[in-house]
């Protein structure tokens with residue numbers, strides 16, 4: 001017996017509640033601690049960023065007398081050029097950061113990393129203690145707390161790779177798959193052996209981004225290529241933690257920001273910092289700990305992104321579920 005279209009039940013419309021992350025990315029982020037996004041930056045944008053990185057590193061190297069063949073890093077990079085600033089809320093990537101961390105976040109650090117070729121470098125054991133770039137996981141001085149043998153989930157970094165790192169030993173970052181679930185103290189245990197098959201050398205094309213838990217053990221391969229390696233990192237942590245590169249961003253920079261950007265730069269909407277609960281001076285609370293309405297504009301932003309994704313999925317659903325909208329089982333069109 002055939003069922004008429006009016007009787008048939010459409011596929012249920014089950015929109016994803018995330019902003020952008022896929023199931024596979026979520027699984028990899030949980031299990032391995034990172035995932036890659038190829039072509040996160042278009043070639044033209046990579047070109048512009050490379051120009052900025054070159055200009056800045058030339059200027060700072062001259063100012064500090066750093067030789068051209070020495071590695072170089074600029075911290076709080078976002079404050080040094082508008083192209084670097086614009087990446088703090090790059091929609092394509094910020095949606096993924098919000099998906100893994102939620103909306104109560106800020107920028108902890110942003111850095112430019114430049115690594116010229118290492119002429120005459122004798123290749124030793126990867127990430128060995130005392131080597132040019134030993135295995136480590138990111139942490140403030142005195143360390144992050146270790147709970148149940150691991151660092152709790154406190155931050156992610158987004159790495160943007162601007163130069164070609166597809167060759168082995170071209171200065172790419174290496175991560176140990178799943179090491180965010182281990183104690184970083186093990187790194188210094190001479191008896192602990194990292195399984196070679198868990199080491200991932202991030203050999204990627206220019207424009208690739210990596211979203212990774214900074215508790216992951218990481219190190220670098222030596223740059224034995226003839227190209228200088230250039231990349232950017234943006235670290236996001238929670239608003240109730242402290243930033244790493246700044247206490248407070250420059251007021252002139254904050255004045256130019258959108259509300260979301262101000263949040264990401266660790267600022268409250270009023271710059272007031274403290275709120276008195278029910279106006280009672282016996283109960284002051286930090287706005288970072290107890291946000292007031294408007295202190296987390298990323299929340300409204302995320303809602304908008306979620307709605308956009310839902311609309312997109314709705315349009316796709318409608319294409320494959322051709323029943324009239326009033327048919328039994330057809331859901332109502334999502335509203336803003």
Ligand SMILES: O=C(O)CCC(=O)C(=O)O
Pocket residue numbers: 113138157172173218220231233
């Ligand atoms: O890729 C780099 O140059 C440095 C990566 C790193 O160690 C970090 O971001 O913590």
